[in-house]
Amino acid sequence: MTDKATPAVPEGDSVANGVNDRRTSYNDFVIRFANVNGSGSASANGMFAKALFRMGIPVATRNIFPSNIEGLPTWFEVRVSEKGYAGRREGIDLMVAMNAETFAEDVASVVPGGYLLYDNSKELDVRLRRSDINLVGVPISQLVLPEFPNPKHRALFKNIVYVGALSALINIDFDVITGMVSAQFKGKDDLIAPNIHALEIGRHYVLDYLVCPLPIQVRYSNGASDKILVDGNTAAAIGAIYGGATVCAWYPITPSTSLAEAFEQYCNRLRVDENGERNFAIIQAEDELSAMGIVIGAGWNGARAFTATSGPGLSLMTEFLGLAYFAEIPAVLWDIQRTGPSTGMPTRTQQGDLLSAAYASHGDTRHPLLFPSTPNECFDFAVAALDLADRLQTPILVMSDLELGMNDNLADPFTWDDERSYDRGKVLGADDLERIETFGRYLDVDGDGIGYRTLPGTHPEKGAFFTRGTSRDEYAAYTEAPEHYSANMDRLLKKWETARDLVPAPVIEEQGRLIGIVFYGTTALPIPEALDRLLEDGVEVDTMRLRGFPFTDEVREFIDRHEIVFLAEQNRDAQMKTLLVNDLGLDPARIDSVLYYGGFSISADTIYEQVSERLVEYNVPRLRAVGGGGRGTAPRKDREYRP
Amino acid sequence: MTFVVKPRVRHPLLPVNELGLTRRDYEGSVSTLCAGCGHDSVSAAIVQACAELSLPPHKFAKVSGIGCSSKTPSYFLSHSHGFNSVHGRMPSVATGANLANRELYCIGVSGDGDSASIGIGQFAHIVRRRINMLYVVDNNGTYGLTKGQFSATNDKGSTSKKGVPNLYEPIDLVSMALQIGASFVARSFSGDKRQLVPLIQAGLMHKGFAFIDVISPCVAFNNHNGSTKSYDYVRDHSERLVSADFIAPGAEITVDYDSGALEDVAMPDGSTLRLRKLDEDYDPRDRIQALTQVQRSAEAGEVVTGLLYMDADAADCHDVLGTPSAPLNALDESVLCPGTEALEGVNAQLR
Numbered sequence A: 001m002t003d004k005a006t007p008a009v010p011e012g013d014s015v016a017n018g019v020n021d022r023r024t025s026y027n028d029f030v031i032r033f034a035n036v037n038g039s040g041s042a043s044a045n046g047m048f049a050k051a052l053f054r055m056g057i058p059v060a061t062r063n064i065f066p067s068n069i070e071g072l073p074t075w076f077e078v079r080v081s082e083k084g085y086a087g088r089r090e091g092i093d094l095m096v097a098m099n100a101e102t103f104a105e106d107v108a109s110v111v112p113g114g115y116l117l118y119d120n121s122k123e124l125d126v127r128l129r130r131s132d133i134n135l136v137g138v139p140i141s142q143l144v145l146p147e148f149p150n151p152k153h154r155a156l157f158k159n160i161v162y163v164g165a166l167s168a169l170i171n172i173d174f175d176v177i178t179g180m181v182s183a184q185f186k187g188k189d190d191l192i193a194p195n196i197h198a199l200e201i202g203r204h205y206v207l208d209y210l211v212c213p214l215p216i217q218v219r220y221s222n223g224a225s226d227k228i229l230v231d232g233n234t235a236a237a238i239g240a241i242y243g244g245a246t247v248c249a250w251y252p253i254t255p256s257t258s259l260a261e262a263f264e265q266y267c268n269r270l271r272v273d274e275n276g277e278r279n280f281a282i283i284q285a286e287d288e289l290s291a292m293g294i295v296i297g298a299g300w301n302g303a304r305a306f307t308a309t310s311g312p313g314l315s316l317m318t319e320f321l322g323l324a325y326f327a328e329i330p331a332v333l334w335d336i337q338r339t340g341p342s343t344g345m346p347t348r349t350q351q352g353d354l355l356s357a358a359y360a361s362h363g364d365t366r367h368p369l370l371f372p373s374t375p376n377e378c379f380d381f382a383v384a385a386l387d388l389a390d391r392l393q394t395p396i397l398v399m400s401d402l403e404l405g406m407n408d409n410l411a412d413p414f415t416w417d418d419e420r421s422y423d424r425g426k427v428l429g430a431d432d433l434e435r436i437e438t439f440g441r442y443l444d445v446d447g448d449g450i451g452y453r454t455l456p457g458t459h460p461e462k463g464a465f466f467t468r469g470t471s472r473d474e475y476a477a478y479t480e481a482p483e484h485y486s487a488n489m490d491r492l493l494k495k496w497e498t499a500r501d502l503v504p505a506p507v508i509e510e511q512g513r514l515i516g517i518v519f520y521g522t523t524a525l526p527i528p529e530a531l532d533r534l535l536e537d538g539v540e541v542d543t544m545r546l547r548g549f550p551f552t553d554e555v556r557e558f559i560d561r562h563e564i565v566f567l568a569e570q571n572r573d574a575q576m577k578t579l580l581v582n583d584l585g586l587d588p589a590r591i592d593s594v595l596y597y598g599g600f601s602i603s604a605d606t607i608y609e610q611v612s613e614r615l616v617e618y619n620v621p622r623l624r625a626v627g628g629g630g631r632g633t634a635p636r637k638d639r640e641y642r643p
Numbered sequence B: 001m002t003f004v005v006k007p008r009v010r011h012p013l014l015p016v017n018e019l020g021l022t023r024r025d026y027e028g029s030v031s032t033l034c035a036g037c038g039h040d041s042v043s044a045a046i047v048q049a050c051a052e053l054s055l056p057p058h059k060f061a062k063v064s065g066i067g068c069s070s071k072t073p074s075y076f077l078s079h080s081h082g083f084n085s086v087h088g089r090m091p092s093v094a095t096g097a098n099l100a101n102r103e104l105y106c107i108g109v110s111g112d113g114d115s116a117s118i119g120i121g122q123f124a125h126i127v128r129r130r131i132n133m134l135y136v137v138d139n140n141g142t143y144g145l146t147k148g149q150f151s152a153t154n155d156k157g158s159t160s161k162k163g164v165p166n167l168y169e170p171i172d173l174v175s176m177a178l179q180i181g182a183s184f185v186a187r188s189f190s191g192d193k194r195q196l197v198p199l200i201q202a203g204l205m206h207k208g209f210a211f212i213d214v215i216s217p218c219v220a221f222n223n224h225n226g227s228t229k230s231y232d233y234v235r236d237h238s239e240r241l242v243s244a245d246f247i248a249p250g251a252e253i254t255v256d257y258d259s260g261a262l263e264d265v266a267m268p269d270g271s272t273l274r275l276r277k278l279d280e281d282y283d284p285r286d287r288i289q290a291l292t293q294v295q296r297s298a299e300a301g302e303v304v305t306g307l308l309y310m311d312a313d314a315a316d317c318h319d320v321l322g323t324p325s326a327p328l329n330a331l332d333e334s335v336l337c338p339g340t341e342a343l344e345g346v347n348a349q350l351r
Helices: A041-054 A100-108 A140-144 A151-169 A174-184 A189-209 A232-242 A257-270 A288-300 A311-327 A354-358 A375-392 A402-406 A430-435 A482-500 A527-536 A553-561 A575-584 A604-618 B038-053 B068-075 B090-100 B112-116 B120-129 B173-179 B193-205 B231-237 B287-299 B317-321 B339-349
Strands: A028-036 A059-064 A073-081 A092-097 A110-119 A134-138 A228-231 A247-250 A281-284 A305-309 A331-337 A395-401 A408-411 A507-509 A515-520 A541-546 A564-569 A591-595 B060-064 B081-084 B105-111 B133-139 B184-189 B209-215 B238-247 B261-266 B272-277 B303-310
Touching (some): A028 A041, A028 A100, A041 A059, A041 A174, A041 A228, A041 A408, A092 A100, A100 A110, A134 A151, A140 A151, A151 A174, A151 A189, A174 A189, A228 A232, A228 A375, A228 A402, A232 A305, A232 A375, A232 A395, A232 B339, A247 A288, A247 B090, A257 A281, A257 A305, A257 B339, A281 B090, A281 B317, A288 A331, A288 B081, A288 B120, A305 A311, A305 A375, A311 A354, A311 A395, A331 A402, A354 A395, A354 A575, A375 A395, A375 A408, A375 A482, A395 A402, A515 A553, A515 A604, A527 A604, A541 A553, A553 A575, A564 A575, A564 A604, A575 A591, A591 A604, B038 B068, B060 B068, B060 B090, B068 B081, B068 B105, B068 B133, B090 B112, B090 B120, B090 B133, B090 B317, B105 B112, B112 B173, B120 B173, B120 B209, B133 B193, B173 B287, B173 B303, B184 B193, B193 B209, B193 B238, B231 B238
Parallel strands (some): A092 A110, A110 A134, A247 A305, A305 A331, A331 A395, A515 A541, A515 A564, A564 A591, B060 B081, B133 B209
Antiparallel strands (some): A028 A073, A059 A408, A507 A541, B184 B303, B238 B272
């Protein structure tokens, strides 16, 4: 070990002397930062990702965090992909290991030939050394010690130092980073100089002592140059504003909290008029029951209202959801799904609430679900859900998840048509009531199962009715007569059929192949990469991305047309499969499930491997022979592959 | 069960109010509650109060939870919309309804089971939120619809119909409301219309959260000797503290008072609330004193009634939120949608 006063390259840490035999690659790696939460790493890591994005490079970020404020391990992962792969890929190419507690596990997660950036102020335990990876030691603690006397600042600036080191190691345009620092601390100019100084400390050290840049590096790209970088919850919040939501009631629960908070933040910017009047009402309720009750009260009284929650909140809201289904009240619920129940794993992602959402509540209930895959769809579906809720007079549940809701992803800039007007559904005003002879709240006048409603206070004489759950006739008069109950239930089914054509249609990419892969929500993110890998093996597939429940006829037809149908989802019980089987009356054997439920987002590797294994079992022919003799099987003559 | 529509026949001698409407125009459908139920007296008092105030009978939002009391909104103001919602969750529905349209008079009717047990959380939080509404609890100390179980407001030692004493401490919603910020708190008795009607009027005209706990005996399950919520017990043990009379703007003050110190309170709409204090030392604007008085009387087995506390200048939830004077449900795209240009600004910040 070298003299601590004069940092130098510890033995064996030189990249040039390591196992590096990689050819230089650009914009194609996975970097993971291992930190202790509460240490200020989030803003430094965010700055890193944003710098690459500013260079036009496609990035996808992932926070893996504990249910904790300070002291527990947290990871931040950035998928850098010129091809635009946004899904998770197994294996870390570059690990920034800043957490002693998880160090061993972090070192183990690096792919052979990958890089480990670590603080070598203390000598690395020999037991943790790996001969098949490259060690990139930067004595970060030693470097900050003389520069920042305040220990609290020192801890924060350690994060900035490794960003500075990375700028040289992977060749980030340093002006981009310093520009971001200047913009971020605009108005707090005394913070700019020390941050830039910290960046330079890291940068200069690696430039002086290590071989730079590494073979994995970045360069300017057009891959993301016309994009925005945004998380799904923010996109949904902005969409809710554009969609005309005026009432938001919510209860804090990760990972949905940031949706309500973003709604408030953007309302303060976009919904306060020149007189200072705030054209919105946000209530942080005492629990999710109340949040849903407020949404339903507001919807009953004609305001566009929504709530954002996650699995446990959805459970608490189920009684109200049933009431709103029967009482036919518009409501929008964003379920940012997480692993359940309780605390701990729930700060991880999952698509585990489908069944509890689709059939939430007692009695015969079913609710339309929307499945956004991208921030753009979060925006669009936020608007669509408000329209659908008014049109169908029923709760609409938007099934996002932690992966989409809380992580920054590339998106197209949001667009809006200024000519667009809201669909407020069938609401009778005072003039309408004057015109019609009889008003029956639950009369199916149009044959689509949807009655006309009136809002409180509309007319002095006409249109008032008493809202109840079930015990009513078509004119909203109290009755417990069986024929009225059954007729009402049948009308609600008719409304369900109407909903079938109104929810977003699936996105189908099809060229008459034998195999179809069905997926939805964030399971879509790793699909392009998984498909490319299957294609390398000579396997071509058609795809269908589901976006709404109930299912349109296209969904059934796609399944019918494919001999082998995979359905990839992120839960144990194949919940979407159950919905398909239930709603379309499918034979369960028609669908092969690809399942992942470990708490991370599903990776391209998982999809590729599970599909490949099954294809081997089915002895499915390939387009061409697979190199290396691994998985491939000879084509069967009786089952010609249809290109 | 059948739904009975009341015949809409107007007696020629029925007095009309300023809108040219009679009390009939403020009624609802025929009650299905037991004969003699206190709740029907409360509904009748609401009808009378609204008719006398000449409020437009369609400009109400009536909300309730589940239970005998929660059925009553269909027995008054049939020209207004009502919502019989979820057990214990009326406060949240009322909150949403009030947020959507602040111009409607919001009346919530609940019971002691609905508000003090399953809904105690929602009750507490709607008080905190200062929703501008009249919140009436028909308090009979028992679960009527499920046939006579003790409710959380039932006094310790008070007996069931079969003579079994209640073993648990009661929850006093009046004390709770006082403690967590209600700006209008009253207690009354369904058998005392003379006190109840003006209290309802004052509560309706009060801006902010107005709470009236009405002891409303259950003739089927809690009106026996040994019950502290029976007609006889309440008549014998009630102690009127402050009476209130609502006087419309510009109206001549002719109300006849027999005794007590008078005090006029100006209401936000220009009307006057005339308080009559039977105890001259009692100040209904002193929240701490009100709490003390209520607790002390309860300790003595007495039921203090009247307008116990009022802050006429309190802010309501809309004031706190800074919402516009127009109802939120009346705003359209032109106000709600920030448009393309603003969206480009949003995009620019996300680059």
